Amino acid sequence: VITDQNVNKLYHHDLQRYPLIEFAAGEEHKTLETVEFIYHRLLELGADRSSFLVGVGGGVVCDITGYAAATYMRGLDFGYVATTLLAQVDASVGGKTAVNFHGFKNMVGVFNQPRFVLCDIDLLKTLPREDIINGLAEVTKHALIGDSDLFHDLEAQPRKILDLDRKLLEDTIERSLRVKIGIVEKDEREVRERRWLNFGHTFGHALESLAGLPHGRAVSWGMKLAVQVSVRKGRLQEDVAARILRLLEVMGLLPDVHCDASQLKKAVRTDKKKTGDALKFVLLQSIGRPVVEDIPLVELESLIDDLC
């Protein structure tokens, strides 16, 4: 079992019966150094190709466990027990594993599918309210790129899910996952449809690195910018854009952020979605209908100047 200190504190009684690797919690530990620490521990524990790794935790634990499993002895089998809403609706599913590299988000990684993903909503009860809000960003993203009914339902009762109503949570997580799974099954390696899942992530990742925001809030802020770019590019109607921003606002997903244009431009230049002098940018045409457009870096930079 690979987990972080926070999760281990909460579930030590259940986890201690397995050979256990624990590392410090937090995005700042999603690094190659932590992965090397895990290799060391795996060697100490005598792990071999017949070993099975289970990552128990949020997105960071899932990403690191999958990457370590993919690269230790050229690959062990592994699975996830996702303990945060963000991990349940997004990070645990799809087979993207990665670590950050010197401030660049998910710069080093591989595609590597887990054998199972376990999403137990009882695990969410121990989470601070902030973490549930954080997870709602990816739920809203999935609604925006693939399920307009889900968007309408969120709009109807934007804060009810925060009460952790069991039925509503189960339903919301399942619908959110269906969007993601449907897309990943069509295009695992992100050469076509899977790019949609990056909606809000170009600016979101930049902000996550620059301002140290939690992933969900950073992505939400990135979705706000992407919605505004969609309007500027004549793809999305202004009243629809306003509805989207209102929902993000009501959910508590639009933190007050200082938008540093020059830093943001620098970060965009090293985005993984860049090919040559353009960037594959995900725009919205309407709720549930994304579209990918090659936007030249120079144009994107002038948009950043306008919007920041």
Add this chain to the structure above:
Amino acid sequence: VITDQNVNKLYHHDLQRYPLIEFAAGEEHKTLETVEFIYHRLLELGADRSSFLVGVGGGVVCDITGYAAATYMRGLDFGYVATTLLAQVDASVGGKTAVNFHGFKNMVGVFNQPRFVLCDIDLLKTLPREDIINGLAEVTKHALIGDSDLFHDLEAQPRKILDLDRKLLEDTIERSLRVKIGIVEKDEREVRERRWLNFGHTFGHALESLAGLPHGRAVSWGMKLAVQVSVRKGRLQEDVAARILRLLEVMGLLPDVHCDASQLKKAVRTDKKKTGDALKFVLLQSIGRPVVEDIPLVELESLIDDLC
């Protein structure tokens, strides 16, 4: 282009026209530190998912280039220009990429197939004779596990290939590659036939780490032990074993090595072929006919005591 200092010195005129990443030559640099250096340089050079990496060099350059390509931004396309006999007949083909980890050979890696492998025998002319001898170990291995005719031809003129006769080299490299490619195509992920390619490598890798021998000589010494184990286990006739050892001897492939039983036993315990308390060990039944046997670690340790 990713290459090492030795190769870059020889071919700088041809390589300088490409964005170039160079690192210090030698097995001791096949590490995660070198891979991190390559990530840094790729970021500096603005490499993105549309970039194509070409590793130009021997086995170390191929292994590192393939691993960096597999993990930078979750995977770039790549190819190899193999400049040593060892790389041409073995390391460049089959999609195994890896680096060493704190003295453990190829402990961290992934399966990742190159888009092309270029084996130009003119590149071998600049190699010291020692390097050709080193490459002959893997050629002999391929003969032993899959091409008895090749073994007989090597036996008939064991040292002629060292004169770098063009026709003979071409023929030998091709036949050697056919054995490897045939096996890899049947079983890329090493769950069945591909294990045969590890013939001589259990002890070979241990010796490479412990005594700092070049890969070919270490494997050759490992094949000697594996042949002796095959006889002890009643799989191989003594006269056939003697023929094999004679050929390795005549080729200059059996260096005088101090066999440290306790070190060897320790190394075997962390071999990647270990599953639980046994190790998948490749034995010979006759020339061209390998077989994989689960040998309990305790038995293997007592064999090491006998043979060392």
